[in-house]
Amino acid sequence: MSRAPGDLTPTAGQTVGPFFHYALPYPGDSELVPPGRADAVRLHGVVRDGAGDPVPDALLEIWQADPSGAIAQEPGSLRRDGFTFTGWGRAATDATGHYSFSTVTPGATGPGQAPFVAVTVFARGLLNRLFTRAYLPGDLDGDTLLASVAEDRRHTLVAVADEQGYRFDIRLQGEGETVFLRHPRH
Amino acid sequence: MVTQAEMDGEIAAIGAAYESAVSAGGAEETQPRLDYPPYRSSLLRHPTKDLHHADPEGVELWAPAFGHRDVGTLEADLTIQHGGEPIGERTVVTGRVLDGDGRPVRRQLVEIWQANAGGRYIHKRDQHPAAIDPNFTGVGRCLTDDDGTYRFTTIKPGPYPWKNHRNAWRPAHIHFSMFGTEFTQRMVTQMYFPGDPLFALDPIYQSIVDPRARERLVATYDHDITQHEWATGYRWDIVLTGAHRTLMEPEEEHA
Ligand SMILES: [Fe+3]
Numbered sequence: 557m558s559r560a561p562g563d564l565t566p567t568a569g570q571t572v573g574p575f576f577h578y579a580l581p582y583p584g585d586s587e588l589v590p591p592g593r594a595d596a597v598r599l600h601g602v603v604r605d606g607a608g609d610p611v612p613d614a615l616l617e618i619w620q621a622d623p624s625g626a627i628a629q630e631p632g633s634l635r636r637d638g639f640t641f642t643g644w645g646r647a648a649t650d651a652t653g654h655y656s657f658s659t660v661t662p663g664a665t666g667p668g669q670a671p672f673v674a675v676t677v678f679a680r681g682l683l684n685r686l687f688t689r690a691y692l693p694g695d696l697d698g699d700t701l702l703a704s705v706a707e708d709r710r711h712t713l714v715a716v717a718d719e720q721g722y723r724f725d726i727r728l729q730g731e732g733e734t735v736f737l738r739h740p741r742h
Numbered sequence: 743m744v745t746q747a748e749m750d751g752e753i754a755a756i757g758a759a760y761e762s763a764v765s766a767g768g769a770e771e772t773q774p775r776l777d778y779p780p781y782r783s784s785l786l787r788h789p790t791k792d793l794h795h796a797d798p799e800g801v802e803l804w805a806p807a808f809g810h811r812d813v814g815t816l817e818a819d820l821t822i823q824h825g826g827e828p829i830g831e832r833t834v835v836t837g838r839v840l841d842g843d844g845r846p847v848r849r850q851l852v853e854i855w856q857a858n859a860g861g862r863y864i865h866k867r868d869q870h871p872a873a874i875d876p877n878f879t880g881v882g883r884c885l886t887d888d889d890g891t892y893r894f895t896t897i898k899p900g901p902y903p904w905k906n907h908r909n910a911w912r913p914a915h916i917h918f919s920m921f922g923t924e925f926t927q928r929m930v931t932q933m934y935f936p937g938d939p940l941f942a943l944d945p946i947y948q949s950i951v952d953p954r955a956r957e958r959l960v961a962t963y964d965h966d967i968t969q970h971e972w973a974t975g976y977r978w979d980i981v982l983t984g985a986h987r988t989l990m991e992p993e994e995e996h997a
Contacts, residue, residue, distance in 0.1 A: 579855030631809030681783030741984025
């Protein structure tokens with residue numbers, strides 16, 4: 557028997573493998589809002605491996621609040637209508653390891669909470685998904701999580717402002733390795 | 743390129759070290775190792791620093807919602823996406839998605855993808871010289887029902903070769919992607935079929951070093967799911983990692 561009755565141990569993850577491209581990406585996956593809309597910003601970056609080389613077969617997902625800090629519970633992420641903000645998106649990296657989302661700037665979800673975009677990373681060669689956060693640049697002094705991270709690694713959790721929005725590079729391993737998160741009960 | 747025998751030695755050494763650590767009182771590992779050298783593509787792609795403890799907050803305590811606007815009911819049948827019948831063993835794969843407290847994960851998205859009966863993916867990077875089946879793409883989606891049950895009709899995939907080591911073959915598997923009720927429960931994994939002779943040889947399957955944790959990825963043949971003169975049937979239940987929202991909310995009330 558694969559799982560004994562009553563066994564509630566979490567199922568193990570496995571790598572997304574090399575062949576997810578024809579299954580998981582879909583038209584409009586990375587466009588939480590249409591690019592070019594007045595409040596649209598770009599969240600983009602490059603995923604790199606331990607040698608500093610770009611990872612062309614990674615998949616990122618983001619999940620975020622809207623600009624007022626509200627958390628969407630609207631369906632429609634897979635068939636976007638261009639008007640409903642669902643808060644979730646998916647983007648595969650291209651041949652240069654680059655990913656790009658069109659989204660809006662998230663607001664704080666509660667008093668004293670710094671706004672961030674929650675990020676999941678999948679890739680060929682990565683045996684289980686990784687979680688991280690992309691904080692927005694600004695005053696982050698009061699944030700509990702950032703305060704718990706060693707100062708020399710804190711910057712890996714903070715996006716950098718650029719002309720269209722935010723740049724958030726991910727380093728899976730090595731110099732400047734991104735801080736990846738583990739949650740209780742995992 | 744190392745031989746399968748050398749690969750078997752690497753896998754066995756890690757397995758033996760884990761077994762002796764557990765018998766000395768070490769923790770049971772229920773997830774794959776990220777740092778698992780027998781899977782060569784992981785060498786430069788695993789973090790070297792410990793994962794950093796984070797109490798989930800804000801959006802992390804919620805998951806995106808999907809509905810019938812996102813997923814059509816026919817998308818759960820991978821055998822009717824083209825003009826004719828696909829080649830291979832028609833099979834029904836069904837089970838429940840539960841959270842770590844045993845609650846069904848209701849009306850949530852499940853995505854699958856897989857090779858065809860000959861072990862070939864419809865993917866430009868797949869160079870395996872096995873036939874493409876014009877009647878089979880190998881991609882499906884569904885929403886769980888109120889009981890957390892998902893159900894797909896598909897074709898049993900074949901094993902396929904890959905370049906990890908000399909004569910490396912993946913055991914037959916279906917890739918699964920699941921969402922829970924919270925962002926932190928997001929998972930992607932692979933479901934296997936019982937009794938596959940390639941299990942012991944496969945570094946991706948063996949990257950889950952605990953034998954019981956590996957076996958949880960293996961579906962069970964279920965003759966009650968099998969359909970008369972139509973399809974074989976397999977059952978595979980999925981348990982996501984523990985939820986936090988119910989734990990965090992009472993704390994917030996006191997804050
Ligand atoms: Fe595969």
